[in-house]
Amino acid sequence: MTNQEIVQKLWNLCNVLRDDGITYHQYVTELTYLLFLKMMKETGQEYIIDEKYRWDELVKKEGIELKEFYRQLLLDLGKAENELLKEVYTDASTYISEPKNLEKIIKSIDDLDWYSAKQEGLGDLYEGLLEKNASEVKSGAGQYFTPRVLIDTIVKLVDPKPGERCHDPAAGTFGFMIAADRHIRSKTDDYFDLSEEDVEFQKYKAFSGVELVKDAHRLAVMNALLHDIHGELVLGDTLSSFGEGLKNYDVIMTNPPFGTKKGGERVSRTDFTFSTSNKQLNFLQHIYRALKANGKARAAVVLPDNVLFEGGVGTEIRRDLMDKCNLHTILRLPTGIFYAQGVKTNVLFFTREKTDVGNTKDVWIYDLRTNMPSFGKRNPLTEAHFDKFVEAYLAEDRTKVEDERWNVFTREEIAKKDDSLDIGLIADESLSIYENLPDPIESAEEAVGKLEQAIFLLNEVIAELKEMEEPTTYEATSSSTLKVAETTEVLEK
Template identity: 75%
Template sequence: MGNQQIVQKLWNLCNVLRDDGITYHQYVTELTYLLFLKMMKETNNEESIPEGYRWDSLTNLHGLELKTHYQKLLIDLGNETNDILKQIYTNAQTNIDEPKNLEKIVRSIDELDWYSAKEEGLGDLYEGLLEKNASETKSGAGQYFTPRILIDIIVKLINPQPGERCNDPAAGTFGFMIAADRHVREHTDDYFELGEKEAEFQKYKAFTGVELVRDTHRLALMNAMLHDIQGEIILGDTLSDVGKSLKNYDVIMTNPPFGTKQGGERPTRDDLTFTSTNKQLNFLQHIYRALKPDGKSRAAVVLPDNVLFESGIGAKIREDLMDKCNLHTILRLPTGIFYAQGIKTNVLFFTRGTTDKSNTKDVWVYDLRTNMPSFGKRSQLTNKHFDVFVEAYKAENRANVNIERFNVFTREEINKNANSLDIGLISDESLSVYENISDPIDSAEEAIEKLEQAVALLYEVVSDLNGAVNRTSNRNPIGKNHRVVAQTTEVGSNG
C-alpha cells in the first residue's frame, strides 16, 4: 500500500465521525494527535513520551476505558516539559464523543502498512493528508494551503541556498519552508556535501515561520518534524509585536491570509511606517522590511489583486516597496487555483536593495490569467502551465524575450498611474456573447460544494448544541437523556 492509498484510507475514516459532528479540519487535527504517537513508535523515537502514554497504551484498551485514557493523555502531554510534546498537545482536546469511533480509528491506524509508508517517507504521507484536507472545499482548510505546484515553482525561482535564513511569516502548514528544505537537499546530496556545522544550521536554523492559528500551528510542527526540520515555528501574529524581531532574512516566501484585520483594526506593532486595515498590505510592508539590505536577499509573495491597486496607504506602501526593493517580476496567476472561487491572485518577486531609494527601474509582468483554462477539480494546474513563464523569468536579457504574455513597465509609467501595479493583462479573447454562459458541470459542482459547506456548518451547530445539552443535563434531570439529532437527506438516484 503506497502513501496515496494510505492517505485515502485515513481520509475515509472521517466518515466514521460524521455522527459526532466533527468537521474535516477537526478530524485532521485529531489525526495529528494520534499519528504523532504512532509515528514516534515507527521511527523508534518514543523515549521522549512518558511510557504510559505511548502508542501501545491506546491499542491495549477498549471502549470507555480507551476514551478516558485518551482524554487524560491529551491533557498530560500538553503539560510535559518536552518542547515538541508541549506544542503539539497544548490545549488539545478530543472532539470524538463515541468510544467505538475512537477505537475504530486507533485500530485502523495501527493496521496500516507502515513499512511502505516509511519507505516513501512519513513526511510525504502527512503532506498528502494536508493536501487532501485543503482540496475538500467543505473543510475550509484551503486558506492554509498554497497549491503544491505553485510552491515548487516559486522555490525553484527563488533558489534558496545552504546557509541562508529562510522565513514564512504566515506559515500555514509550513509548505514553503518544507519545499525550500527539499530544494537545498536535492542540490547538496541530502546535506552530505555540507560540513557538520552547515548541515546542523540547515536542520535547526535555516527554516522558520510564524503561524497565528493554534490548530494550524500544530499541523505545521508535525509537518516540519516529519521532514526532519527543527527550525522555530512561532505561534503568534506577525502583525503584532511578535513580528518586530523578525529581521535580516535572506529569503522570504509566503502566502499571507486574505481579508481585512478583524473588526477593521490596524496592526498592533508600532514599527511599521504605514498601517492599514488591509492585512496583505501590512504583511507586504513587513516582508520587504524583514529582508537583509544587502542587494541579494529576496522574496516571493502571493497577494490578491487589491494589493496592486488600492489607493491611499496602498499606493504609499507600493511606492516604498519599489524604493527599497527591485520589484522585478509580477506573475498574474489564473483564477480557480485557490479554495475560494473567483479569488484573483499574483506573485510579487523582489530583491532588497542596499539603499532605500530608486531600486526598481522596470517591472516585468507575466499574464498567466487571461485566455487560460478555468482551473478546478476537473482541470488541474500543472508544471507545464508554468514552463514558458519560468523560461522568460530566467532569460539573461528579458528584452529579447518575445512573448505576448510578458511585458515590461518602467517606474516612470507606474508613477504616472498613481503607483498602481494592476498592469500587464493582455486582450481577453473569451469576451463574446457567450462570456456569461457557465460550464454546466462547473456550476453543478459549485452548487454541490455550497450545499456541503452548509451541511458541515449544521454539523458544527449540532455539535455545539449537544455540548450545551450535556453540560446542563446534571442540572436538568428531565432532559438528561435528551440529545439534539441532526437529520440530513442525501440526494441520490431516488431523489
C-alpha cells in the same frame, strides 16, 4: 503499498466519523494526535512520551475505557514538559464521541503498512493528507493550503541556498519551508555535500515560520518534524508587536491570509510607516522590512489583486516597496486555484537593495490568467502550466523572450498610472460570457462545506450550554455568543 494508497486508506476512515458530525479538517487534526504517537514509535522517538501514553498502551484499550484514556492522554500530553509534545497537544481535545469509531481508527492506523510508509517518507505521507484535506473542502483547509505546484515553482525561482535564513511569516502548514528544504537537499546530495556544521544549521536554524491559527500551527509542527526540520515555528501574530523582532532574513516566501483585521482595527506595530487595517498591505510592509538590506535578500509573496491597485495607504506602500526593493517580476495567477472561486491573486517577486530609494527600474509582468482554462478539482493546476513563465523569468535577456503574456513596464510608466500595479493583462478573447463562470458542482460543494461548518459551530454552542450547570452565567453566554457570531460570519461568506 505506496504513500498514495496509505493516504487514501486513512482518508476513507473519515467516513466512519461522518455520523459523529466531524468535519474533514477536524478529522485531520484528530489524525494528527494519533499519527504522532504511532510515528514516534516507528521512528524510535517514543522516549519523549510517558510510558503509560505510548502507542502500544493506546492499542490495548477499548470501549468507554479507551475513550476516557484517550481524553486524559490529550490533556496530560498538552501539559508535558517536552516542548514538542506541548506544541502538538496544547489545548487538544477529541471530537469523537463514539468509542467504537475511535477504536476503529486506532486499529486501522496500527494495521497500515508502516515499513512502506517509512521507505517512501513519513513527511510525504503527512503532506499527502494535508493536500487531500485542502482539495476536499475548499471552504475550509484550502484557505491555508497553497497548491504544491505553485509552491514548487516559486521555490525553484527564488532558489534558496545552503546557509540562508528562510522564513514564512504566515506559515500555514509550513509548505513553503518544506519545499525550500527539499530544493536545497536536491542541490546538495541530501546535504551530504555540506559540512557537519552546515547540516546542523540547515536542520535547526535555516527554516522558520509564524502561524496565528492554533490548529494550523499544530499541523505545521507535525509536518516540520516528519521532514526532519527543527527550526523555530512560533504560534503567534506576525502583525502584532511580536513581529517587530522578525528581521534580517535572506529569503521570505509566503501566502498571507486575505481580508482585514477583525473589528477593522489597525495593527499594533510601532515600526510600520503606513497604518492600515488591510492584512495583505501590512504583511507586504512587514516582508520587505524583514529582509536583509544587502542587495541579495529576496522574497516571493502571494497577494490578491486589491494590493496592486488600492489607493491611499496602498499607493504609499507600493511606492515604498518600489523604492526600497527591486520589484522585478509580477505573476498574474489564474482564478480558481484557491479556496474561493472569485479570488484573483498574484505573486510579487522582489529583492531588498542596499539603499532605500529608486531601486525599481522595470517591472516584468506575466499574465497567466487571461484566456486560461477554469481550474478546479476536475482540472487541476499542474507544473506544466508554469513552464513558459519559468522560461521567461530565467531568461538571460528578458527582452528577447517572445511570449505575448510577458510584458515590461518602466518605473516612469507605472508612476503615470498613480503607481498602480494592476497592469500587464492581455486582451481577453473569451467569446462567451459563460466561459469563465465557476464550475456549478464545485460551487455547490463549497456551499455545502460552509453550511456543514456553520452547523458544527451551532452544535458546539448547544453542547456547551448543556454542559454548564447554569447556562445563563456570563461565561456560558459570552462564549456561546462568540460562537454564534462566528457562525454568522461563516454563513455570510
